Amino acid sequence: MIEFRGVWAGYGRTTVLTDVSFAVKEGEFTVFIGPNGSGKSTLLKTVLGLVPVLKGEVRVMGYTGHQVVKARELIGYLPQNSSMDLKYPATAFDVVLMGSYSRLGLLARPGRTEKAEALRRLEEVGLAQFASMPFGILSGGQRQRVLLARALMGDPKLLLLDEPTTALDVSAQSELIELITALNRDKGLTVVMVTHDVNLVVGRADKIGYLKKSLQAYGPPEKVLDSQLLSKVYETQVLVFEHDGEKRVVVGDHHA
C-alpha cells in the first residue's frame, strides 16, 4: 500500500526525511513515534505528495513520482492539531460534509448521496445525535471524532492520522484509539498514525517506527519495544516492562 525506498524529502533547502525505508501492507496498523520536529508530519505529507521527494522512491497504492497525488482520493487524512477557529459557523455535519469536497471537484456541490454519507459517518463515530451541533462547542474528543468522520468520507482505503490524541484527556484518548482500532480490524482499513504516546497503541499496532529524520527502528512491537533500543533512540533512559501481559513504556525519570 505504501512503500518508501531510501527516501529523502524536505522543504526548499532543508532536508527533513533522510534515507527512510519502510513498507506498509494492506490492512496494517502502523504507528510512527519520535520527538518534536523529527519529521513525523513530514512523513505523512510525503505520502500525500505534499512534500517534494529529493531522493529515493515513494510508492503509494501503485503510484510513484508525480503520480502519487492521484492516490489522495483513496486516502483519509487527519492533520495535526487542526487550527480551526472554534467560533466558525459550522455544525458537526457541515464539517463532515467537507470531507466530500475534494472528490467533488470545482463547482460541483454535495448532493443527497454526500449528505447521506456524512450522516452515516457521524453515526460510525457515535455522534449521530450531534449532527446539528456547532462544531466549536463539542468537547475535544468529540471534535476529533468529527474530524475522523470527515476523513472517512468517500470510503478511503488508507487513513493517515497525525497525532489525533494529542490534547485529549485520558478517557477521550482511549475512546478515539478504540474507534481507530475498530476501523482497522473490522473494516480492514489500513492505518498510519503518528503519536507521542506509544502506550496507547501497544497491542494494537502491527508495526512501530521510531523516526528522527531517519528511521531509527521499525518493526513489530515485540521487536521494537526494547529498553536498550529505545533509550538509544530517545537519548534518555527508557524502560519497557510487562504489565497484565502488555508491554508498557516509560520515558525519562521513571523513579517518580
Next chain:
Amino acid sequence: MLDFLQYGFLQRALASAVVIGFTCSVMGVFVVIQGLSFVGAGIAHGAFAGVALGLLLGFDPLIGAAVAAVLMALFIGYTKRQGKLNADASIGISFSFALALAVLFIGLMPGFNADLMSYLFGNLLAVDTSELWFSLGLGGIVLAVIALFFKEFQFITFDPVLAEASGLPVHLLFDGLLVLVSLAIVLSLRAAGELLVMAFLVIPAAIAWQWSTSLAPMIILSGLIGTVSAVVGLVISFYFDVPTGSSIVLLLVALFFVSSLLSTRSWRVPIRRGREGEGKSEEQ
C-alpha cells in the same frame, strides 16, 4: 409610504441601497469570520486614494478606486502570507499607506473638491442610472462567484490546512476572496461612501454570527439584515430629513446591541474562544 416611490431618484436610491446592503453584507461574512474587519477598512482607504488620484489626474475615479482596491487586497494577501510580519501589523502599514496617499492626492488638488467628499460620505440620493447599473452588474458578478465557489471558500476559511492538502489552490482562492471584498467596496463607494461601506462590511455579519451555526444560513441572514437596514434607514432619512448614511449606520449599531443582549441567553453561541491547539506542540 408608497408616495416615496414616485420619485425616480428615490427609486434609484432604494435599488442601490438594496444592492449595496446585500452585496457588502454577504462579503462581510467572510471579512468577519476571518477576523479581517481591518482589512475591509484598509481596502476601503485604498479605494478612496484611487478616487482621489482619478480626480487629480482626470480619469474615472471609479477605475482608480477599482485598481487601487484590488492592489490593496493583493498586497494585504501577500504580506499576510509572508508570515514574517504579524498580519495585524501588515494591515496597519497598508492602512496608513493608503490614507497617506489619499491625503497627498487631496493636497495636490486645487481647492475644495465636493466630488471627493461624496466618495467619503456617499450620497444615495444622487445615484444616477448608469451608476446603478454599474453597482448592479458588479454586485451580480461578486455574488455569482461566491455562489459558484461557496464550497471552496467555506473549505479554505474553515480548514486551510486540509484544503491545501486536498490540492485546493488556497492562496489563489484567498486572494480571490479579498478581491471580491474590494469589488464590493468599489461598487458601493459612489452611493454609500467609505464610511457606510465599512459599516455594511462588519455589522450585519457580526449580528448574523450571533444567530448562526452554519455558514450558508449566516450569509443569507447577513444579506437580509444589510438589505432591510439599508431600506429602512433610507426611508427614515427621507421622512425625518437626516443624512442617509448616519441613519443606516445608527440603525445597524442599534440592531447589533439588541442582538447581543438577546443572544447571550442563547445556548447556540459558542462560548469557547481562541483556537484549538494553541500553545501546544508546534506544527511544521
